[in-house]
Amino acid sequence: MTGDPTRVTSPVPLNDAQTRAREGHTRRDVVVVADRFARFARGDRVITVSGLLALLASGDPGDGPEADGCHWVVHLGQGVDATDHDVLEAAREKSGVAVTFADPDAFRRLPERSVLVHKDRPENVLLAGVHSPSAGHCRAELRIHRDNELVLDHHTGEHVQGIVIVEAMRQICIAQFETAIRPGLATAAYAGVWKRIDLSFQDFLFPLPATVESLIEESDLARETNLKFRATTAVRQQERTVATAVIEYSMIAQGRIDTLERRKADQATRAYLG
Numbered sequence: 001m002t003g004d005p006t007r008v009t010s011p012v013p014l015n016d017a018q019t020r021a022r023e024g025h026t027r028r029d030v031v032v033v034a035d036r037f038a039r040f041a042r043g044d045r046v047i048t049v050s051g052l053l054a055l056l057a058s059g060d061p062g063d064g065p066e067a068d069g070c071h072w073v074v075h076l077g078q079g080v081d082a083t084d085h086d087v088l089e090a091a092r093e094k095s096g097v098a099v100t101f102a103d104p105d106a107f108r109r110l111p112e113r114s115v116l117v118h119k120d121r122p123e124n125v126l127l128a129g130v131h132s133p134s135a136g137h138c139r140a141e142l143r144i145h146r147d148n149e150l151v152l153d154h155h156t157g158e159h160v161q162g163i164v165i166v167e168a169m170r171q172i173c174i175a176q177f178e179t180a181i182r183p184g185l186a187t188a189a190y191a192g193v194w195k196r197i198d199l200s201f202q203d204f205l206f207p208l209p210a211t212v213e214s215l216i217e218e219s220d221l222a223r224e225t226n227l228k229f230r231a232t233t234a235v236r237q238q239e240r241t242v243a244t245a246v247i248e249y250s251m252i253a254q255g256r257i258d259t260l261e262r263r264k265a266d267q268a269t270r271a272y273l274g
Contacts, residue, residue: 031208200243
């Protein structure tokens with residue numbers, strides 16, 4: 001199978017209630033992001049959760065959306081979840097300020113189960129809505145939790161660091177295996193072993209909605225205990241391709257990899273200690 005993963009650029013359409021500006025106001029679309037991405041929220045189109053809460057709590061239209069006669073339609077950025085939405089919605093209702101949420105359901109879409117991407121902690125899952133539009137093609141939304149292990153202690157500018165992209169690509173390959181291939185196998189569990197990654201960054205990734213995709217170009221399924229793949233992966237944000245990679249990896253039966261790893265661990269210890 002050849003070709004690039006499908007590009008998706010169309011946003012979720014808003015309904016009439018969400019698109020209609022309050023009478024006497026002009027609609028302005030803004031994005032809310034987690035406080036973790038405060039450096040990105042320095043203009044008048046992006047605001048942090050804390051910043052929006054402060055504006056709603058102040059009750060002073062001179063500090064908020066109504067200051068310039070606008071009705072804000074708030075879109076979901078990275079690091080914001082259902083808990084944040086509940087707090088923001090309560091503050092919005094109390095304040096009566098001209099703010100609505102573009103897609104309230106987006107706040108409640110959960111990330112994938114940890115086991116699907118071979119992670120232990122749910123905040124480290126980077127994918128939501130995994131699905132396969134065609135055979136060998138897997139696609140998901142990028143979903144970065146504010147407490148993800150890769151963003152907790154990293155100095156960056158306004159963009160999301162490249163290691164998040166690399167991990168998202170790893171996770172989409174695992175998710176593709178677990179959802180499209182693993183169900184037809186008898187062995188209970190598999191572990192991923194990466195052989196080669198040819199990675200290219202084309203642009204910055206920002207804490208806005210993005211997609212992660214994988215297209216399996218070649219596979220060798222002859223040995224059920226050691227399945228081999230070559231996949232083209234991509235991270236895209238609206239019209240921009242942020243990064244692409246060709247990844248060669250194997251999915252190895254857990255019992256086999258445990259035995260192999262134990263043997264090599266013993267060899268490494270003997271080589272070090274003599």
